[in-house]
Amino acid sequence: MKKKLLLTGLSIVMTFIIALLGYLFIIFMGNYVIDEEKLVMNTASKLVDMEGNEITKLYLENRELVDISEVPEYVQQSFVAVEDQRFYEHHGIDMRSIGRALYKDILAGGKVEGGSTITQQLAKNIFLTNDKTLLRKTKEAIIAVNLERRYSKKKLLEMYLNQVYFGHGAYGIKSAAEFYFGKDVSELTLEEGAVLAGIPKAPTNYSPINNLAKSKERRDIILSLMGDQDYISYDEVVRTQGKTVKLQVSEKHESPWLTTYIDMVFDEAKEKYAISNEELLRGGYTITVPLQSTLQKSAYDLFQKNEYFPGTDDQAQGAFILLDNDTGGVLAAVGGRNYVPKGLNRIKIQRQPGSTFKPVAVYAPVLENGLYKPYSLLKDEKETYGDYSPENYDKQYSGEVSMFDAIISSKNAAAVWTLSELGIKESKKYLQSLDIGIKDDGLAIALGGLSEGVTPIQMANAYRTFAKGGSYSEHHLINEIKSDDGKVIAEHYGELQQVFSPQTSWDMTRMLQHVVSEGTAKSGEFKGELAGKTGTTSYPNVDGASKDAWFVGYTENVVGALWMGYDKTDENHYLKHGSSYPTKLFKDILTDASWDQNVAFSVPDGVNDLDSPIRIQEINRVDARYTFKPLGLITLTLEWDAQQDDRVEYRVYEKTQTGTTKLVGKVKGEGHYEIPYINVFSESTYSVAPYNVQTDKEGMLTKSIKPSLFSSNE
Secondary structure (H helix, E strand, O other): HHHHHHHHHHHHHHHHHHHHHHHHHHHHHHHOOHHHHHHHHOEEEEOOOOHHHHHHHEEEOOOOOOOOOOOOOHHHHHHHHHHOOOOOOOOOOHHHHHHHHHHHHHHOOOOOOOOOHHHHHHHHHHHOOOOOOOHHHHHHHHHHHHHHHHOOOHHHHHHHHHHHHHOOOOOHHHHHHHHHHHEEEEEEEOOHHHHHHHHHOOOOOOHHHHHHHHHHHHHHHHHHHHHHHOOOOOHHHHHHOOOOOOOOOOOOOOOOOHHHHHHHHHHHHHHHHHOOOHHHHOOEEEEEOOOOHHHHHHHHHOOOHHHHHHHHOOOOOEEEEEOOOOOOEEEEEEOOOOOOOOOOOOOOOOOHHHHHHHHHHHHHHHHHHOOOOOOOOOEEEOEOOOOOOOOOOOOOOOOEEHHHHHOOOOOEEEEEEHHHOOOOOHHHHHHHHHHOOOOOOOOOOHHHHOOOOOOOOHHHHHHHHHHOEEEEEEOOOOEEOOOOOOOOEEEOOOOOOOOOOOHHHHHHHHHHHHHHHHHOOOOOOOOOOOOOEEEEEOOOOOOOOOEEEEEEEEEOOOOEEEEEEEEOOOOEEOOOOOOOHHHHHHHHHHHHHHOOOOOOOOOOOOOOOOOOOOOOOOOOEEEEEEEEEOOOHHHHHEEEEEOOOOEEEEEEEEEEEOOOOOEEEEEEEOOOOOOEOOOOOOEEEEEEEEOOOOOOOOOOOOOOOOEEEOOOOO
């Protein structure tokens, strides 16, 4: 008997010693597995401009911290009732709760009550991954016990409520209260608190936005649990369960005008510098960006106005991006009229570019290739190339037209003919250098007829090449990222690639400048000098309907692309007008932001300026008379009204009695010509034609006139 008692006593002592050692081990290990820094939630990063001025702070998924004293007692109780009913009794782990949860799950035929304590959930969410290994569960228990030792129950519950995810980007109960009910957490009612308490278990399934019925069912279960645990009376349970779930969803972003830009910063940090969204938001980084707030705000505000979007309803969409010519930094970006965080960024969506593609696919390559010059004559006739028959939008053809005028008037026939002369392979070589890779191999490329289209970003980058002396580089949003200790951990380095010569780029700038001043991009007003090109694609199912409308343009300092249309065009959703609307909106954005007003283009060093076009006019009147000259005896003098443009050449023709016509002389910039030693008895007649020295094209010949002696004839 004594021996048996001794063994029992030893067993108890050994059990106590083992338990004590185990507890001491847990306490000891807690110092190694708990990283105090992780308990500091959401250290805000910030965006700053190039001068270091703060633009906005970035937080992890819309989280606002709240003190536990601001959370109503019954809201706290609703979370404790469903997640951890013995929260105020256990020390981090609760075997009774685990057993009870299993029992209730079996009775309900599904998971209704969690087995992990609130402290364990906090440990898992902050310190651990979601894997199901025994090692992870062991770490979870160690961390939970040590958290209980270091912090009060109220503080642990506060950290849990601030940390937990409530769906739709709302982290923490304060953000959730504002998002779902449009009120401060301190104003939550009993039923609202129960709704929120039901969400974290499965935010997608129990979201009252996604599934109102499931959310109410989950809320009612939580109310019953609160009644069972004596937090509220059963009368309150029944009365509250009879209420409907009333939401007042608030999706308003703190700075909606910045949303697109911020998302693009997130994307670039992840893609270029391998910094995840979560890390960027929690790391306390300082991110320097080239954003110009005035431009960004102007673009966002004007995008909200229906008057700029000529759709069949007010759902017409748009996208806009503006770059710094010198650096390629993104100055402004709008991904849609009602863009939401992580939404569809239309700046990155491929669209048919229409005639905005002509400069980059046809005219700049053909200039660089040396095949034609700005005032070379191109064929402007309706032709068929296999099964492809392009037409000018106005169905008018000139026979031939200068490249200058083909661009200004957006002649389709001339663009396609020029591409056929250049060659599709040669065109695609230049497009590839502009980071525009296309699968298409047809002449429709000239008119932007692509199988997959291009994005506004690609078009802005391509046109920036003209403003940058022919050099291409990618755009960027992040200049540098500094860690919280001031160390630069990421920095932008632009790599330039010469695609076009400075001369080609300048010639394109001058021609595109005239597109704005006298061509298809005249719509709207802008006080500075602007170069650009319009583009419109038609929707064939409805007469006069447009699918895509574009303007891509640049000043001395900035370049941008603006697209508008519908996400999906159909017989009920299309644009009723074309490129004049994005052209006007583009100009109005710069004007509203007071950007590049009265700024002119400057001719680059080492580049020959492109003369303005010569526009020859018909000669309405010619005088022909014989006069005496001291040394020329009888001289024939021809006079006509010369144009004010001194570059125009005039050619004088003589038609003999036999019907032969020959060029007898030419004069530049003057309205008279003399022929000495003339035979007054000749039956010859004379005519004059203006001549364009840029295009080598002669204008209309005047009616032949026979001179009379010492008199004037018309």
